[in-house]
Amino acid sequence: MMSSTTLFRLSGMILLLGALVSVIAGLMTLFLDISLSASPGTILSSLWSPFWSLTFVGTVLVVLGLPALYLRQAAGRGGMLGLIGVFLVGLGNFLGMATVAYFVSILPLLAEKAPNLINAGYETSLAAFGLGATVLGIIGPLLLGSAVVRAKVFPSWVGILLMVSAVLSPVTTFASGALVALIGLVGIVSAAIAYGWVGLILTQQPKARGVEASSPAPAALH
Template sequence: MSSTSLQRLSGISLLVGSVLAIAGGILGIFSSNPADSMGIVGSLIQFIGATLVILGLPGMYARQAQRAGIPGLIGTALMICYILILGAFGSALNAVLLPFIATHAPALAQSEPPGLGIFFMVGGLLGALGGISLGLSTIRASILPRWAGVLLMGSVIQVVGDFFQSPIANLGFMLVMIGFVWLGIALLASEQHDARVQSEFSTSATRV
């Protein structure tokens, strides 16, 4: 696969995935019952969105790899782990297992295994470190929008919100996904720019 094709697919994957993740998160906000159909649909949408974002991250890093360097690579890997744990796995859990438990064992649904909480806490910490590392690397690289890199640091807000069980956790998640929307659009725009430049270069070479 050419770098141009990888960049295009990554841009589409990030854009569509982050929009779906935002839509799923909004549906989840208006659902208070784990067995509610709106919450289940929102979790499924968020699962699909998180999966697409994960698939788009390697191409995003490849676009700025030379300037983002090792910190950018580490940040990308950590963000993949973060989205895999809290986005994909967490959403799948909320969509499939939690509604079943809430329906057949309501008392059990009021608590969670201690190991699961630690698992999600580790995922959040990885996201905080990944958001800072990838965000700063994106800002420093100056290839993709710098403010999108700032938005990726919203993962820190999500971790703090989850720790204190505050609604600001949702704000942090939204900021990260908006950052990925911006990066997806930027990847598609730069891909079109590169294709135009390459076409003009080929035309000039033919004339010569």
């Protein structure tokens, strides 16, 4: 059975990898319109599926690492607030993964076979997933960021970056353009740096000290 130290380190590596994947996906938004108004040509482009696939992987990795973030600071002043924040971030990410799965599997088919149905697809029950992911993607990081600042287990700027990401990241959902893409990228990178730094701290967990057997010192000879 793995020790808690090993689990924390493993979670840290997962968060680091998730942060890296998220940054790579974020950079792709500079060359790809990911808003709800994306054209059929954009949806059928060579960047569309790789971007959303990387987004899915990065999201999964962050979700897997979130429990360690909460447990590491649970004893601090961010306990209940941190728990609510982690729960909302996790739930928002799960809803987001369902939306991403639609973007990767169904949307390209609609863009190719029935582009006039793309907007209609957004008005189905899928809208609840997308809207829920967006709302929780704002509230969750705001609460979690506040908890990080209060708990003082991780650097305060980690919490601030999470709150910045909550405000900036969603803009690419509803608008497009170079400036919007840049603002969204700042939000994505802010979250990635925050989670990556938490991951780095978790990977540096000290080893549990074992009980060292020591032999009694020999009596001094007189």
